[in-house]
Amino acid sequence: MIREMLSQxxxxxxxxGVTKGEERRTLMExxxxxxxxxxxxxxxxxxxxxxxxxxxxxxxxxHELFTDFFEQKGDRQSREDPSVLGGIALLHGEPxxxxxxxxxxxxxxxxxxxxxxxxxxxYRKAQRLMRQAEKFGRPVIxxxxxxxxxxxxxxxxxxxxxxxxxxxxxxxxxxxxTIAVVTGEGGSGGALALGVADRVLMLENAYxxxxxxxxxxxxxWKDASRRGEACEVMKLTAQDLHAYGVIDELITEPIxxxxxxxxxxxxxxxxxxxxxxxxxxxxxxxxxxxxxxERFRQIGQ
Amino acid sequence: xxxxxxxxxxVMCPACSRRTTPQNWRAHLQVCPSCGAHQPxxxxxxxxxxxxxxxxxxxxxxxxxxxxxxxxxxDEKLSDLRRKTGLQDAVITGLxxxxxxxxxxxxxxxxxxxxxxxxxxxxxxxxxxxxxxHSGLPLVLFCASGGARMQEGIFSLMQMAKTSAAIADFxxxxxxxxxxxxxxxxxxxxxxxxxxxxxxxAEPGALIGFAGPRVIEQxxxxxxxEGFQRSEFQQDHGFVDQIVQRGRMRETLSxxxxxxxxxxxxx
Numbered sequence: 001m002i003r004e005m006l007s008q009x010x011x012x013x014x015x016x017g018v019t020k021g022e023e024r025r026t027l028m029e030x031x032x033x034x035x036x037x038x039x040x041x042x043x044x045x046x047x048x049x050x051x052x053x054x055x056x057x058x059x060x061x062x063h064e065l066f067t068d069f070f071e072q073k074g075d076r077q078s079r080e081d082p083s084v085l086g087g088i089a090l091l092h093g094e095p096x097x098x099x100x101x102x103x104x105x106x107x108x109x110x111x112x113x114x115x116x117x118x119x120x121x122x123y124r125k126a127q128r129l130m131r132q133a134e135k136f137g138r139p140v141i142x143x144x145x146x147x148x149x150x151x152x153x154x155x156x157x158x159x160x161x162x163x164x165x166x167x168x169x170x171x172x173x174x175x176x177x178t179i180a181v182v183t184g185e186g187g188s189g190g191a192l193a194l195g196v197a198d199r200v201l202m203l204e205n206a207y208x209x210x211x212x213x214x215x216x217x218x219x220x221w222k223d224a225s226r227r228g229e230a231c232e233v234m235k236l237t238a239q240d241l242h243a244y245g246v247i248d249e250l251i252t253e254p255i256x257x258x259x260x261x262x263x264x265x266x267x268x269x270x271x272x273x274x275x276x277x278x279x280x281x282x283x284x285x286x287x288x289x290x291x292x293x294e295r296f297r298q299i300g301q
Numbered sequence: 302x303x304x305x306x307x308x309x310x311x312v313m314c315p316a317c318s319r320r321t322t323p324q325n326w327r328a329h330l331q332v333c334p335s336c337g338a339h340q341p342x343x344x345x346x347x348x349x350x351x352x353x354x355x356x357x358x359x360x361x362x363x364x365x366x367x368x369x370x371x372x373x374x375x376d377e378k379l380s381d382l383r384r385k386t387g388l389q390d391a392v393i394t395g396l397x398x399x400x401x402x403x404x405x406x407x408x409x410x411x412x413x414x415x416x417x418x419x420x421x422x423x424x425x426x427x428x429x430x431x432x433x434x435h436s437g438l439p440l441v442l443f444c445a446s447g448g449a450r451m452q453e454g455i456f457s458l459m460q461m462a463k464t465s466a467a468i469a470d471f472x473x474x475x476x477x478x479x480x481x482x483x484x485x486x487x488x489x490x491x492x493x494x495x496x497x498x499x500x501x502x503a504e505p506g507a508l509i510g511f512a513g514p515r516v517i518e519q520x521x522x523x524x525x526x527e528g529f530q531r532s533e534f535q536q537d538h539g540f541v542d543q544i545v546q547r548g549r550m551r552e553t554l555s556x557x558x559x560x561x562x563x564x565x566x567x568x
Contacts, residue, residue, distance in 0.1 A: 149492075149511060149512075150520075151511075151512030151513075151516045151517050151520045152512075152517060152520060152521055153517060153521060153525070153529070155511070155512070156510050156511060156512065156517065156529070156530055157538055158538075159496075159538065159539075159540050160492075160511050160512075161488075161491035161492040161496055161510065161511035162491070162492075162496040162540055164492040164493075164511070165461075165465060165491070165492050165493050165494070165495070165496035165497055166496070166497070168461060168462055168465035168466070168469075168492075168493060169465045169466070169468060169469035169472075169497055170469070172462065172465060172466035172469050172470075173466075173469050173470070173473065188449075188458065188489075189449075189458070189461060189488070189489050189492040189493075189511075192458055192459075192461060192462060193492075195462070196462045196465075196466065208455060209454060209455060209458070210449045210451060210453075210454050210455060210457050210458040210489075211449070211451070215516075216451055219451055220451050220452075233370065233372060233373065233454075234370070234454050234455075235370050235454055235455065236454070236455065241455060244369075244455065244456075246455055246456075246459060292466075293466055293470065296459060296462045296463045296466055297427065297463055297466070297467075299420075299456060299459040299460075299462075299463060300369065300419075300420030300423055300424060300453075300456045300459060300460060300463070301420075301424060
């Protein structure tokens, strides 16, 4: 249903430029109606938007928010895992380390990047880059967009669970400011591995949860098709998580999702990251670390 | 328990099908006297098997789980399990002695919702780690958990961050953490504090891994080889220091404590 509403909106937007008078007025009214419906989405519809193929991906955020990006590949142990993208760039002229899940923007890229599902090497690359950020005093900005770590044989053989655990432990003690942004899917431990940050921001239509809704329904009810029900009971929307204090700030998206007007999201996110970073930079390292510890310590206390 | 009772007098081992008395099973700490298969052991039995008699003092017993998402039916499930198991939740934490050496210990119990980690488990483990850190005591955690507690959703996920952060601080202060992986240690458990031990021990034959075998088989479309993700596999792949039989756990822990200078007479 959300799919149809969005394609009708796209059609109307395209036609508005070439219509006049009464016909245009009818279109505008129809557009208004659709927008109102898109402004009141269910959790399942938001998950649809979180996974929208045209939703901005990490490549776009890097391109729009940063300059001089230098990609750093490899975990220095065995492999380059392209489902985690990382490197150094300038944010308003200041060097930062960027790390995030990479899903790719078309089917070929999706396949090449394993749909953003990292193995152990991706998380070990993330650790390498975080340690280096600490060494050079660079803040770390992470972008979270994964259904979860990859459930495959090699991932298990190489210890993807251990690699995630080490990310959690490492991030919790980093001596530089850290900001995590949940941009799309925040699925399970594979998402959290990049999420133990001083500030956790989340796009309005992203989701963040203990598992994908399908995985959740399959574990709890042995029926992955009960996804819609799972979306409702899981409380996985940005609004829910903001109310729970799990995330610090919700980044508003254009009605109908970030893919409709990406520039609006880029500038809102740019402003939010700069503001939080400025705040974090006033804190000394001890306070920064202690506050980060307490931030996660109080969840479920 | 996975064991099948035959009348009241015999128990059959699910691994080798040989029968013996429940008393004999208990005397062998739920390890089959015939084939050595390790079956699940309750947290109280486990504590009794590794600690000096009468030395255990529970910490964090006041911490009860809640239903943070108002998940339908979860409250009833919790009270039902509390009645059946006598446990408040899936972990017991406290202080005890191993051969006269004081330790902070946490033991998970897979009878309680497959040992899954909700806020009660996360909070109790974190408090135990913080206690060990502030008192300078060594920490021993027996993991037995399928991972996250689905009914607690994001709150469950966040316990991974919380417990791992506590371990990281404890470790940075020089604390000794012995992690014992027992059946099962999977999902969010292996992706958090279970993997962060200075010493990692596994019981024989335990399922240890991140993704569940069924999920992997569905993803790759083929059957997993025999022994995949078991303790021996994890040892072969470099994630476990040693596999230790349950019957030798107590002396192994005692040895490790002495090797780190605890319980050694000075001067």
